[in-house]
Amino acid sequence: MSLHRITLKVNGSTEIVDVPGNWTLLQMLREKLALTGTKNGCASGECGACTVIMNGDAVNSCMVLAAECEGAEIITVEGLSKEGQLDALQKFMIETGGIQCGFCTPGVLLSAKALLMRNPNPSEYDIREALAGNLCRCTGYNRIITAVQKAAAVH
Amino acid sequence: MRNAHPGLPELDYVKPGSLEEASKFLAAHAGESRPFLGGTDCIVRIRDGAWKPKYLVDVKGLEGTTGISFDPAKGLTIGAAVPMNKVAAHPDVQKHYPLLVEACNWVASYQLRSRATIVGNVCNASPAGDTIGAAICLDGVLNVFGPDGYRKEPLTTFFFGPGKTALKPGDIATSIFFPLPPKESAGKYLKLGRNRLGDLAIVGVTAFAYKDASVASGYRFRIALASVGPTPIRPTAAEEILAKSIDESAVEAAAQAAMDSCTPIDDTRGTARYRKLMIRNLTRQAVSAVLAQLKK
Amino acid sequence: MVVARKEKTAGPVGQSVLRNDVLEKATGAAVYTDDIQFGPGLLFARVKRSPVPHGILKKVDVSKALALPGVKCVVTGKDYPDLMGLYLKDRATFAVDRVRFIGEPVAAVAAVTEEIAEAALDLIELEIEELPAVFDPELGAQKGAPLLHPDLENYVHPNFIFPEPGTNISNHFKIRRGDVEAAWPKCAAIVETKVRVPHIQHVPIETHVAVALADDKGKVTLWSSTQSPFAQRAMLAKTFHVPESDMRVIATYVGGGFGCKAGVTMEAIPIALALKVKGHPVKFRLTREEEFYTNFVRQGLILNLKVGCDKDGNLLAMENTMYWDGGAYTEYGVNVTRAGGYSSTGPFDIPNVKTDSICVYTNHPSGGPYRGFGMSELHTGLLQVMDMLAEKIGMDKVEFLKKNVIQGGDTVATGMTMHETGIKECVDKVAAAIDWGKKEAPTAPNKLRGKGIAVMWKAPAMPPNAGSSAIVKMNSDGTLDVSIGGQEIGQGTFTAMAQIAAQTLGMPYDAVRVSGPIDTKYSPYEWQTVASRLTWSMGNAVRLAAQDARQKILNLVAEAWKEDPKDLDIQDGVVISYKSEESIPVKDFVVYGLPKENDQGWIGGPIVGTGSFMPTYVTGLDPETGQGPRAVVHYTTGAQAVDIEIDKETGRLEVLRAAAAFDVGKAINPDLVAGQIEGGFVQGMSSAMFEGAMLENGVWRNPSFVDYRIATTMDVPPKIDAMFVETAQDDGPYGARGVGEHPMVPTIAALANAIKDATGVRITNPPFSAEKIYLALVDAGIVK
Known part of the structure; x- marks a missing residue:
């Protein structure tokens, strides 16, 4: 099976990666770039645990082929904090109790980040809608919604 | 019971430089290659073992597949590679084709719609496809590049069965065109899933109407039903009832006619009995909502 | 600085x-099992299933x-025929001579890539020669049903499990209290x-993931996403004939457990x-689909209930026959049945009680522990019956519940005297929160629109002697390490343990480091992270360890200062x-000790406290x-x-308001309790509205997120009133009891009762x- 050499930017850093044609962006992030913050929960675009930002918008990284990512710009959970300063979303997820087991958290953060990038003043409904594709089995969601509201307020 | 693969089985990704090249490759590898757009259906079905292509041919970026263009004299063209979120956020689409925006926003989740495309949704021809009803009601026409060059495929004659369409090996749908909607028109898509959002449709009802003095009621309706037959269903009997009258009993009769026109099955999302009743109720609601908009 | 005691x-x-x-x-740094990098020697496992x-x-x-290039080895049931099980040893790693459910492991492949393993x-x-199957537990319990485990009489089990060899009944728990037959004629109302x-x-x-590595001497290390590193060590050591000390389990953070990562499910396979x-780590990760249909399920239940009360609403008698769909192997499920x-x-x-709780083998996926096991299922039936009884005698439901709920000093149906509990206060709180009695538009x-209420109870369901232990190590930078064997699965136990250690010692909370990942080689023993038992049981061990360290510190300083430790704090x-x-x-002294006067030597040394706790009663x-x-x-x-x-x-149910209150004894961390x-x-609520395995002739028709839906952000009420009362537990740390499982126990019944209230129809x-x-x-004629 042939490998595809692709060049892309991940969390601001240029990466050159050789990937098989059947690999997803999720696999490439985790297994080639050791960015294991992005989680695999279903591999079928349903749970949202693998959500990253690709070219400015939230995507399920399990639904993108790695080979398609030539020239792409990707942000993962590892790229959210800047020089040790947490993103407001991270800070409020911690403070409001939006994190329990933590497995959905990276995907939630990136979905929420993409929301605030396109809509800095989302309503509660906007937030719930934007996060409807991020399954969480622990928290019951409302604390996550509160965290995003608080982050939007300081955004 | 077939177990899904953990990831994708071995296959190769092909990125052709032109439509000709892509079409030739797809024709030469008929049965073992597929055009690849947003991938949100493709990756799922390959993982499930339902599709077993050796090659995924990425046609995004090829001529005519990118961008949204609106011509006030003719209509709207949406490239095959344009994800639904871009369609829904486009000002011309929002202004002239709000039904398309509404339909896009009912598809799966936001992050899936960052990849999923209307052309992909149409070409995969799932009876549950959320944007297909709007595309049909808005008189959508696919622009297809095939081994014999360009041709047009109106959606009225496009769907043969679940996953079965007028497309042949070597065909690449490059864009979808929508003519200008009639003046004073309105549409509504109502979808019932198990969750409030994000599920596949148990049923979906698209209703679209415009003012037309040539018919008795003054309103011409187009209705499309999702998830209640092997293809999207146009309940023409219901449409004809509404051409005659739009009073309460006519709307009820149209809803009943829509229910009678569909042939749903029992599956994991719902039974045929429930689906038929829901087609009736949602058709009533969708038609009423459209009339309310038009009477404003 | 001097502080007065008060x-x-x-x-x-x-x-x-x-x-x-x-x-x-929050930063993606937390390590889960699938995140550990094992390098190019890593092999991938896939499983051939029935x-x-x-x-x-x-x-x-x-x-x-075996001949496929890239395949390194294939194993089958013949290689490992030993039976294992937490309560009833009835399950081998792979099917040996009989398959009992669709999805049962038959063989496993290790290969250099997951794709090759899958292709193999x-x-x-x-x-396979197909046999008639059992899909209904009530039928399966009858004599003459196809027999799934002809060897049941040889299966090893503790003395509190009662299998009935020659049938499919793997446990039959009974209560006979009072005389139900004599009580029925005295009842003014009976609901059956x-x-x-x-x-x-x-x-x-x-999903479940585990990585195993065996060295050339046969010592095994298992990295797994588990609630039960010590139980896994014990069970897997026996199964593979490895001394327990040579079976090392390293348990990283767990991305949600809810019971399914307790005991052993798939972890034997990579081993x-x-x-x-040997020398190659082997990773096995369940796909989401496998997670659905091959993993422990919450077993199905058929409840046959008959309950009666007198004209004033006093409960007089209950007859409760439960048939549990235990599935193919009931090694863990037998204890669910016992708890139920x-x-x-x-x-x-209730003075007169006749209970039969019957665990039945079926050809369905194996039942196992699920958050509050046995209790959600039981309460789903029982609390609807209470609602119906109140209706039948025309009594307000809140009044009916408060009249009959168990109180401190009452004798429960098994003969035990109930401790003090604040269940009536809980009822009052939740009723007030949703304006009970007020008809809303x-x-x-x-x-x-309608309202519903339900009450619940649950005890930690575990062997009588499930133990906990803890070690507290003081550091010279002002911090302390708390080593425990209970697992952080999202519930916040590491935080609660740090609070208990800090409180007991008199150290700031921020000074406490809880040592993870749990490693059976270095962490102290803990039975399992289940049963809502950690706050109470492990909390006691941590408290004792902290007290031990504290006493050592005080004794040392008292000696140095020539004072009585009682005067120190x-x-x-x-x-x-x-x-x-x-x-x-x-x-200043917890590692290096204190100098004696005039440079005449030192006293003390590194301070380490230990504590262990086990209920003995x-x-x-x-x-x-x-x-x-x-x-x-x-x-x-x-x-x-x-x-x-x-x-x-459409028939769609929407929860507008929800209120819940539990008697937690003492909320160590109120916000975590609310969480x-x-x-x-x-x-x-999700289980009540959306969830259920669609099993048809043993085929799970909806084993994916596409077809098995759970609640999303859009489906939940905007506010859930989370409350608690605190009636101290006599042997709990600071009076605490667990509350991890309880919040989902009464929910299905509360919603069913509300649906009845709203529509007049009982579903x-x-x-x-x-x-x-x-x-x-439609069937009731309410809509057309």
Whole structure:
């Protein structure tokens, strides 16, 4: 099976990666770039645990082929904090109790980040809608919604 | 019971430089290659073992597949590679084709719609496809590049069965065109899933109407039903009832006619009995909502 | 600094301090098992599974799979025939001579890539002679049903499990108290009903994953996403004939467990392979689909209930026959049945009780522990019956519940005396929160609105001697390490343990480091992270370890200062004397000791405290009557109430308001308690509205997120009123009891009761899908 050499930017850093044609962006992030913050929960675009930002918008990284990512710009959970300063979303997820087991958290953060990038003043409904594709089995969601509201307020 | 693969089985990704090249490759590898757009259906079905292509041919970026263009004299063209979120956020689409925006926003989740495309949704021809009803009601026409060059495929004659369409090996749908909607028109898509959002449709009802003095009621309706037959269903009997009258009993009769026109099955999302009743109720609601908009 | 005794600072227990595990979870740094990098030697496992629900395994031919390039080894049931099981040893790693459910492992492949391992599965040839199968537990329990385990009489089990060899009944728990037959004629109202509760799945967002490595001497290391590193060590060591000390289990953060990562499910498989390819780590990760149909399920239940009360609403008698769909292997499920049995009255004082809780083998996926096991299923039926009884005698439901709920000093159905509990207070709180008794207007003309309430109880369901231990190590930088063997699965136990250690020692909360990952080689023993037992049991061990360290610190300083330790205290990391008004920071001496006067040597040394806890008072119960002095350690009780609406056009249920209250003894961290109550409510609500395995002839028709839906952000009520009361537990740390599982126990019943209130129609069997509700309304003539 042939490998595809692709060049892309991940969390601001240029990466050159050789990937098989059947690999997803999720696999490439985790297994080639050791960015294991992005989680695999279903591999079928349903749970949202693998959500990253690709070219400015939230995507399920399990639904993108790695080979398609030539020239792409990707942000993962590892790229959210800047020089040790947490993103407001991270800070409020911690403070409001939006994190329990933590497995959905990276995907939630990136979905929420993409929301605030396109809509800095989302309503509660906007937030719930934007996060409807991020399954969480622990928290019951409302604390996550509160965290995003608080982050939007300081955004 | 077939177990899904953990990831994708071995296959190769092909990125052709032109439509000709892509079409030739797809024709030469008929049965073992597929055009690849947003991938949100493709990756799922390959993982499930339902599709077993050796090659995924990425046609995004090829001529005519990118961008949204609106011509006030003719209509709207949406490239095959344009994800639904871009369609829904486009000002011309929002202004002239709000039904398309509404339909896009009912598809799966936001992050899936960052990849999923209307052309992909149409070409995969799932009876549950959320944007297909709007595309049909808005008189959508696919622009297809095939081994014999360009041709047009109106959606009225496009769907043969679940996953079965007028497309042949070597065909690449490059864009979808929508003519200008009639003046004073309105549409509504109502979808019932198990969750409030994000599920596949148990049923979906698209209703679209415009003012037309040539018919008795003054309103011409187009209705499309999702998830209640092997293809999207146009309940023409219901449409004809509404051409005659739009009073309460006519709307009820149209809803009943829509229910009678569909042939749903029992599956994991719902039974045929429930689906038929829901087609009736949602058709009533969708038609009423459209009339309310038009009477404003 | 001198502080008077009465001015002592409050300390972290009872404060909503920030969790100590979430910074790394918020930055992607937290390590889960699948995140560990093993390098190029890593092999990947995939499993060949039975395609039929029941049959004799005639042949497993792996030769073609072995010949596939990239395949390193293939193992089958013949390689590892030993039986294992937590309570009943009835399950081998792979099917040996018989398959009993669709999805049962038959063989496993290790290969250099996951794709090759997967491709090899198609090359394994199976020959199976299909047998008649059992899909209904009530039928399966009858004599003459196809027998799934002819060897049941040889299966090893503890003395509190009662299998009936020659049948499919793997445990039969009974209560015989008073005389139900004599009581029925005295009842003014009797409700008799059958309720079916479907199988549901746990759905942690992280699927099961385990990596095994065997060295050339056969020592095994297992990295796994588990709630039970020590139970896994014990079970897997026996299965693979490895000394327990040579079976090392390293348990990283767990991406959701809810019971399914307790005991052993798939973890034996990578070990079976690793022992054949020594030196290569072997990773096995369940796909989401496998997580649904091959993993522990919450077993289905058929309840046959008959309950009666007098004209004033006093409960007089209950007859409760439960058939549990235990699935193919009931190694863990037998104890679910037992728990369902001894708690079968729910939190009610009923003088005459006849209970039969029967665990039945079926050709379905194996049942196992699911958050509050046995209790959600039981309460789903029982609390609807209580609602019906109140209706039947025309009594307000809140009044009915308060009249009958169990109180301190009452004798529960197994003969144990109930401890003090605040269940009535919980009922009052939730009733007030949703304005019980006030008829609310629907929010739109096409809606029907109603309210429902349910109460619950649950005891930790575990062996009588489940133990905990802890080590507290003081550091010279002012911090301390708390080593425990209980697992952080999202519930916040690392935080609660840090609070207890800090409080007990007199150290600041921020100074406590909880040592993870749990490693059976270095962490102290813990039975399992299950049963809502950690806050109480492990909390006691941590408290004792902290007390031990504290006493050592005080003794050392007392010796140095020539004072009585009783006059000393530790506050905020500083030892102080109330007598001499001396003070010294703890960090100054807890590692290096203190010098004697005039350079005449040193006293003290590194301070380490240890603590262990095990309940010693739980007794056996009579096998025929279920009577004994103390069946369980304690019960946590609570109540839930909901205000809901039904859409008459679609049947869709919407929860407008929800309130829940539990008697937690003492909330070590109120915010974490609220987090459990909210999350548990939503999990229960999700199971009530959406969830159920669609099993048809043993085929799971909806084993994916596409077809098995769970609640999303859009489906939950905007606010869940999470409340608690605190009736101290006599042997709990600071009075605490667990509350991790309880919040989902009463939810299905509360919603069913609310649906009845809103529509007038009683729909007993969950899930209450829009379709089920709508069609019930059609059948009742309420809508057309």
